[in-house]
Amino acid sequence: MSTEFLSGNEAVAYAAYRAGCRVAAAYPGTPSTEILETVARFKDAIDCEWAVNEKVAMEVVIGASIAGVRALTAMKHVGLNVAMDPLMTYTWIGAHGGLVVVSADDPGMHSSQNEQDNRNLARFARMALFEPADSQEAYDMTVAAFELSERSQAPVMVRLTTRTSHSAGLVDLGDDFRPLAVAPKPYRKDIRRNIPVPAFGRPMRQRVEERTAALRAEADASPLNRIEDGDRRLGIVTSGVAYTYVKEVFPDVSILKLGFTNPLPTALLRRFAGSVDRLVVVEELDPFLEEQIRAMGLAVVDVQTPLRLFELNPMRLLALRRELLGDVAAPAITPAPAGLPTRPPVLCAGCSHRGAFYVLHKLKATVTGDIGCYTLGAFAPLDAMDTTVCMGASIGNAFGMEKAGLGGRIAAVIGDSTFFHSGLTGLLDVVYNRGRITVVVLDNRITAMTGHQGNPGSGVTLMGESSEATDIATLARTLGVRRVCTVGAYDLAELERVLATELDAPEPSVVVVRGPCVIAERRRDVVPYAVDVATCVGCGACRKLGCPAIVRGDPVGADGRRFASVIDPELCSGCDLCRQVCRFNAIAKRS
Amino acid sequence: MERVLNVSLVGVGGQGILLISDVLAQAAARAGHDVKKSEIHGMAQRGGSVISQVRFGPRVFSPIIADGTTDVLVAFDRLEALRWRHLMAPGGQALINRHDVIPVSVTSGQQAAVEDLDGLVARFYPEAIMVPATELAQGLGQVRATNMVMAGALSHWTPFPPAVWLDALRARLPAKLVALNERAFAAGREAAAALGVRRATA
Known part of the structure; x- marks a missing residue:
């Protein structure tokens, strides 16, 4: 018997391997990300990919299922919203090769913008739904889900939550942990089965109801209940x-x-x-x-x-x-002392997103934001974001604000991965419908917030192969944007000049702000900066960058209201922004 | 062992809490216990509060430890120890790293620092075992080994021998980091030997 200590996410990946899954596709999103990362350990057996978005991931695994092999997709709860279009119809067409859809919900909103319960979507799509309680069940139920999917010819949803995804426990993998001998089902061209034009779709509709009744009988007899x-x-x-x-x-x-x-x-x-x-x-x-x-x-x-x-x-x-029952007393709990200072998430010291937000704040732009680390640009002192709705929404939201007659400068801020995910169509809409907003793409060439997964701009796939690194500026020009420019993330004067020009331009523009993610890059040759205490007047301009390496130091001057800045050399990544904003030349590289 | 034991590990992102939780959980499994570990990967890559919980015993259901039932709190930072005080069981033990990571909310001047941290810690944890873990790790030339110094201290409490810890550590870490972490573990175990860590009771 082989036993491993696995998180729920890892257990799902192990189960996919065990069940003979051949294709897996996903877009990263907390708390689901580690599922595909773990599947990639079995890449000799499973073709896996970071898809451009969840809808594409779903379409890829549906294609694999139609072709006759077992396939899996995994996403966070809101990711399934993006993928619902293909899923809603594939539950009618019905799976050929077994298809498992893993939805990782986030009760408590640990890292999400809403708290939707995707069990409703399983019912809405008329899918069988499994709800594992721990890692062992995540493993057992995912294996069972493949089997049920193939037998009932319908996709099956496995619904995890943050707690099941990220808790770990002992998982008995059985005596013989290797893929089950599942032969691919032969692909047959069958338009009555695979093309739901109304004439073919109506009989499907009836079959779905019959299938649901049969699945209910299965649930009644299932050992999972x-x-x-x-x-x-x-x-x-x-x-x-x-x-x-x-x-x-x-x-x-x-x-x-x-x-x-x-x-x-x-x-x-x-x-x-x-x-x-x-x-x-x-x-x-x-x-x-x-x-x-x-x-x-x-x-x-x-x-x-x-x-x-x-x-x-x-x-x-x-x-x-x-x-x-009234038979237990309230536990004896000593509460924590009140008023402790908090540790809210902040953009890292040296983050390549900081400069753009600093400048957008300075330019008094209305900024529609998007989903990523850079949502943190909303908070003081950067205070440079007005809205965030969902992946890719920044562009449509900005255009809508423009159409509503909101005056002034309007910018949509979106990261590279989110732009590929669902910013492209929004930008095309702006071009087509003669908008004039500015789209600022914060391009660090990686999907940072979920832990540095690759994306179409990274040039490397989840299989570990090199691939085309799509250039965002070229893409924007191809979509019909005439005003496209690329700026380095750490040159504040240039960022200000370009953004001011583009925000005021009478046509749509795209500004690609390029700079790598500092924690992904792990540079070892950093020369940290320091503040010359004799020169620092305590104006606090550098602290408006919101850099965690810049610390408020001792009071300067007689009024006691101004404080010198101190730079923590352990945290400083040498990005240079603070030197650029200091009008008194008090900041320089440490000698 | 009759009952499930509850360990809460708290600190700040980047202190290696997830790794030490993993080693503890794997060691408990090697010692024959059922075990569950729970942690939340929040939005903060760095500098945010981090909590991980490990439960082990004959049969573990919930991955979450109820407030007021933590047998041992392992805190990597004094402020975080205070923040999670409500987790402690009456009579539970606290192992606290004698170290402070000042929150960005304070360094930026947006929130007030705790005025009398020494006094608060003494008041809320009168029997805490203060471990100079960061200091010891610095002495070994690698501040990132603070977590294994704390593990060494914790090993006086765990109801299995240090060899089980070391087996789990070796299985979990890349080979090139094993020697350093073994030294850190030994340093923590030695430093805590005289501090009166109570062994877990069933």
Whole structure:
């Protein structure tokens, strides 16, 4: 028996390998990113790629499935929004080779802009849905998902959450951890099956309903759903990671542990409900199970303890136990002292995004932002962003503001990976419809926030092969933008000259701001800067850069309101921006 | 061991907390325990608060440790120790690195520093074991080995011998870093020997 200590994400990748998956595609997004990174360890067996976006990833794995092999895609919850178009129809066409869609949701919004519960999307798309509670189940259920997908000829969703993705546990990989002998199914050209024009789509629609009924019967009999008999005065229905909290806090009651949650196992639920005095549903985020159980006519206790918003945890279930059973005391907790200074995320010292934000703030531009590290440009002292909605939205948002008659300078700020992901179409729209906004592409040639994955500008693939590094300026010109320029990220005067010119230009423009990600680059030849205390007047101009290496030092002058700056040589990356903003020449390289 | 033991490791991004959590979890597994580890990769690449939790025992369900039930808190920074005080079980132990990373919110002048950090730590952790881990790691010529110095100190508490830790460490680290980290572990274990770390009780 081989046992490994794996995160939920790693376990999914190991399962893909075990299940004979042949193609995997994804776009990185917390908390899903490590799935494909781990799949890449098995690249001899699985062709894997960082797709340009989730929709393309979905289309690639659908193609592989149609061709007859097992395929997997993985994305964060909001990524699935991008991929829903192909998925909604492929659930009707039906999988040929097994297709598993992993959705990693983010209850608590640890690293996301919303908290949507993608179990709703599985039901909406009429897919079977598995909800693993831990790494072992992530492994077992992903293997089972491939099998079910191929047998039922429908894609299957495995829904992780941040906690299952990023927690690790022991995973029994079985006695013989190597790919199952799954022969690719022969590809057959079959337009009635693969082209859902209305005449072919209507019979598909009917088959989907028949399939859903058959899947419901499977769910009723599935070993992924089980009753754990206990004190029958209380019965708890639970799924996903919430099960582990229920086991900690309610070890004594009867539990219906659901792993296969769509279609809902209604017969099993009726049996369980009939065996307990009171029925309670404990699930993370939306009342996905509870509303369906109530719609079956079963009585569910109206729980007063708030359980709907954000992540569940054992503390919240202890509160529930106090409400339902009243047999536990509130734990003795010494709270942390109040008023401790916080550690909010900041752009790194030397970040190549800093200069552009500094200048945009100075130019008083209205800035629509996008998704990436650079969303941090919104915060003081840079204070240089007005909006952020979703991947690629900056460009359409800026154009909409222009159309609404908002005066002044309007810029869309977007990173290179996000631009490739879904900025291209927005920019094309601006060109076509005669907009005049300026699109600032912060081009560090890598997908930084999720941990430095490659993208079409990086010149290297997830398979480790070199590939064409697409040039954004060339691309913008090809889309029809006439005003395109490229500026270095650390030349503030040039950034200001170019941005001021382009923001005021009467036609659309693209400014590519180039500079590598400082933490990806790991330069070892850095010469840090220092402040000459005798020269520093304490004006604080350098601290307006929001660089974590620049520290407020001792008071300067008699009024006690001005403070000298000190540069932490450990953090300083030698980017030079602070020297450029110092009007008193008090900052220079350390000698 | 009858019950599940709860370890919370807290500090600041870049201090190697995720690595030491991994080594602890793998060591617990090698010692025959069920184990779960939970951590959150937030938006902060650097400088943000980091927490990792490791639970081990006969059978572990929740990856999250309930507030008020941490048996051992391993803090790499005194401010972070204070921030996570609510995790501690009554009678739990705290191993605190005698070291402060000043938050950017303070260095930039946006938020006030804690006025009397020594006093607060003494008040909220009267029985804490203060480990000069960063100092010891600097003495070894590599401040990044602070995490293994803390691991050495923690090894007095864990209900398995240091050899199990070292096996897990060797399995987890690249070969070229093993010797340094072994020295750091030994330094931490030696420094903490006289500090009265209590061994875990079932």
